[in-house]
Each structure stands twice: as structure tokens, then as C-alpha cells.
Amino acid sequence: MEYKLDEIDLKILGMMQNNARINNSEIARELGMAPSAVLERVKKLEQKEAIIAYSTRINPKAINQKMLSFIFIKVDEIIGDEKTGRLLAEIPEVLEVHDIAGDDGYLIKVRTSDSLALVDLMRNSLSRIQGIISTRTIIVLQTVKEDNSLIIPEKIE
Amino acid sequence: MEYKLDEIDLKILGMMQNNARINNSEIARELGMAPSAVLERVKKLEQKEAIIAYSTRINPKAINQKMLSFIFIKVDEIIGDEKTGRLLAEIPEVLEVHDIAGDDGYLIKVRTSDSLALVDLMRNSLSRIQGIISTRTIIVLQTVKEDNSLIIPEKIE
DNA sequence: ATATAAAAAGAACATTATTCTGTTATTAAC
DNA sequence: GTTAATAACAGAATAATGTTCTTTTTATAT
Numbered sequence: 001m002e003y004k005l006d007e008i009d010l011k012i013l014g015m016m017q018n019n020a021r022i023n024n025s026e027i028a029r030e031l032g033m034a035p036s037a038v039l040e041r042v043k044k045l046e047q048k049e050a051i052i053a054y055s056t057r058i059n060p061k062a063i064n065q066k067m068l069s070f071i072f073i074k075v076d077e078i079i080g081d082e083k084t085g086r087l088l089a090e091i092p093e094v095l096e097v098h099d100i101a102g103d104d105g106y107l108i109k110v111r112t113s114d115s116l117a118l119v120d121l122m123r124n125s126l127s128r129i130q131g132i133i134s135t136r137t138i139i140v141l142q143t144v145k146e147d148n149s150l151i152i153p154e155k156i157e
Numbered sequence: 158m159e160y161k162l163d164e165i166d167l168k169i170l171g172m173m174q175n176n177a178r179i180n181n182s183e184i185a186r187e188l189g190m191a192p193s194a195v196l197e198r199v200k201k202l203e204q205k206e207a208i209i210a211y212s213t214r215i216n217p218k219a220i221n222q223k224m225l226s227f228i229f230i231k232v233d234e235i236i237g238d239e240k241t242g243r244l245l246a247e248i249p250e251v252l253e254v255h256d257i258a259g260d261d262g263y264l265i266k267v268r269t270s271d272s273l274a275l276v277d278l279m280r281n282s283l284s285r286i287q288g289i290i291s292t293r294t295i296i297v298l299q300t301v302k303e304d305n306s307l308i309i310p311e312k313i314e
Numbered sequence: 315a316t317a318t319a320a321a322a323a324g325a326a327c328a329t330t331a332t333t334c335t336g337t338t339a340t341t342a343a344c
Numbered sequence: 345g346t347t348a349a350t351a352a353c354a355g356a357a358t359a360a361t362g363t364t365c366t367t368t369t370t371a372t373a374t
Contacts, residue, residue, distance in 0.1 A: 055175055059206055
């Protein structure tokens with residue numbers, strides 16, 4: 001990220017955020033500009049890493065990933081810190097890894113097929129990571145919202 | 158969701174998960190089948206809601222959303238429960254709302270520009286929701302991973 | 315076996331992506 | 345202000361892809 005985004009960039013991001021498959025021509029029509037110009041902007045947004053990725057959100061239930069949990073992981077900061085987060089991130093069931101304030105630890109988001117698989121993960125993957133002192137697991141019963149859409153302002157600054 | 162996904166469906170999902178803008182022809186080439194057949198499958202995956210959405214992941218920093226937090230929200234279950242989750246989900250800064258076990262409460266994920274905006278949100282939006290007994294806020298210092306990609310099996314059952 | 319339905323292929327056509335070139339704004343320096 | 349340099353945009357041409365429809369194949373159940 002380097003440059004500042006202007007109002008057209010923000011409009012483009014707004015149109016794309018919840019519809020990654022919208023086409024250039026459609027964006028161009030809505031903005032009243034040429035498709036080639038829009039394409040140029042989108043490519044720059046990718047280069048600047050204002051756009052991180054285009055992802056297809058898959059229903060976890062459709063692939064039998066019924067269980068969602070959050071786990072607080074307390075870390076011995078002398079041993080781990082830098083490395084621990086990266087090791088956690090390498091576990092495929094771990095969808096998010098956040099370094100959090102206060103407890104010398106991480107908060108991770110984990111998806112598994114069921115509670116058995118969660119226990120397996122904790123026994124096999126987590127316990128092998130050096131520096132983990134303790135964990136506390138939060139079980140999700142039901143998810144009301146999970147779209148991660150950001151609020152895109154009309155302009156910046 | 159109704160039907161079971163077969164191996165081809167899973168391969169398609171695998172190709173699309175981290176590249177929502179991959180085109181039909183490309184998928185067809187990789188699978189050795191006709192574009193029209195792939196299109197048909199993708200449309201069915203959308204209908205079955207195995208595919209929830211195509212989203213563009215935007216770098217929060219690019220739009221000045223520098224702060225990420227998780228908030229535990231304890232709810233008086235007699236008053237709120239059903240409604241509270243929906244009200245939380247309506248707040249635009251709230252990206253995720255999870256109903257969690259144990260504490261009669263929710264865990265929400267919140268993005269704001271800074272800590273001031275977080276305090277504003279708690280004072281204005283959260284405090285107006287009936288039935289919230291208490292909150293506990295977790296501040297994220299740094300995010301190591303946040304792609305939410307699921308593990309897609311080669312086949313189901 | 316045969317009927318039925320689902321899945322896939324193939325062809326034809328519509329739409330979009332992409333590249334290239336020329337033009338118009340914008341910006342910064344003087 | 346003028347000018348040089350750069351960035352943004354438009355337009356046109358071509359390549360590639362999307363989409364629809366029809367036919368054929370495959371799978372399933374009876």
C-alpha cells in the first residue's frame with residue numbers, strides 16, 4: 001500500500017466487495033467510464049494491495065465442517081512470540097490468528113468437522129507447538145453473521 | 158443445502174475458493190470437461206448454497222480501518238437471546254456475530270478506524286441494545302492470518 | 315431391458331476482457 | 345502562467361469467455 005485511494009477507487013471497491021465476479025463493463029457502465037479505464041484502476045488496486053484476494057465463500061456445512069471455535073492461546077513470550085503465530089497459521093483448520101493484547105497470547109479461529117476433530121487438533125497440532133502454556137476454548141453454537149464486509153467510506157481524508 | 162457434493166464439485170470449489178475470478182473455461186480445461194457443464198455445476202452450487210458469495214477481500218489499512226477487536230457480550234437471556242444477535246449483526250462495524258456456549262452470550266468481531274471509534278461504537282450502538290449485561294473487549298495487536306479458507310476434502314462420505 | 319432423469323458435450327451467438335494507441339487531465343517545476 | 349512529465353481516460357480492434365440451446369451420453373431405478 002502506498003497511494004491514497006480516491007472516490008472512484010472506493011466506489012469500485014464498494015461494488016466489488018460483495019460481488020467479486022462483477023465484470024468490468026458493468027462497473028464501467030455504473031461509473032460512466034470506459035472499461036479499459038476501470039480495468040487499469042482494478043489492476044492498480046491489486047498492485048497496491050488494497051485488494052488482497054478474490055474469494056469464494058463456501059458454506060462450511062456443505063463440506064461437513066459443522067464446528068466452529070475460538071481458542072485463546074497463552075504463550076511463553078520468551079520461547080515463542082514471533083514463531084508461535086506463524087506455526088499456528090500453518091495449521092489448515094486454523095482460519096485466523098490474532099496476536100492479542102494483555103495475555104501474552106493469541107486468539108485463533110478454528111473450523112473442524114466435529115468436537116472429536118477439535119480434540120484431535122488440540123492434541124496433535126497445538127500440543128506440538130513450543131511455548132504454548134495454556135489454552136481456553138470457546139465453542140460457537142450458532143453464527144448469526146460472518147461476512148467480514150468492511151465499511152467503505154465515500155472518500156478518505 | 159440439499160444434495161451431496163461429488164468429487165468434481167469439490168474440485169471446482171477448491172479452484173474457486175481463493176480465486177473467485179477464475180473463469181469457467183479455465184476450470185473446464187483443468188477438469189477436462191466442457192465449459193457449459195462447469196457453468197451448470199457452478200450455478201447449482203450457488204442454488205444449493207454451497208457457494209454463499211463471491212467476495213473481494215479489501216485491505217482494511219487501505220481504507221483506514223486500523224483497529225480490530227473481539228468483544229464478548231453477556232446477555233440477559235430472558236430479554237434478548239434471539240433478537241440480540243440480529244441487532245448486533247445490523248451494526249456495520251460488526252463483521253461477525255457468534256452465539257457462544259457457556260456464558261449466555263455472544264462473541265463479535267469489530268473493525269473500527271481507531272480506539273476512539275471503538276469507544277463510540279460501544280457507547281452509542283452497543284449500549285442501546287436491550288439485554289446486554291456486560292462486555293469484555295479483546296484488542297488485536299496484529300493479525301497473522303485471516304483468510305478463512307476452508308479445508309476442502311477430496312470427497313465427502 | 316427400459317424408462318426416466320441427470321450430466322455433459324458441442325455449436326452458435328452474445329458479451330466481456332484485454333491490448334494498444336491517441337488524447338485529455340493533472341501535477342510539479344520553473 | 346507555461347511547459348514538461350506523468351497519470352488517467354477513451355475508443356477501437358481483437359481475443360477470449362460467457363451463455364443458451366439442442367443433442368448425446370451416462371447413471372439410476374424399476
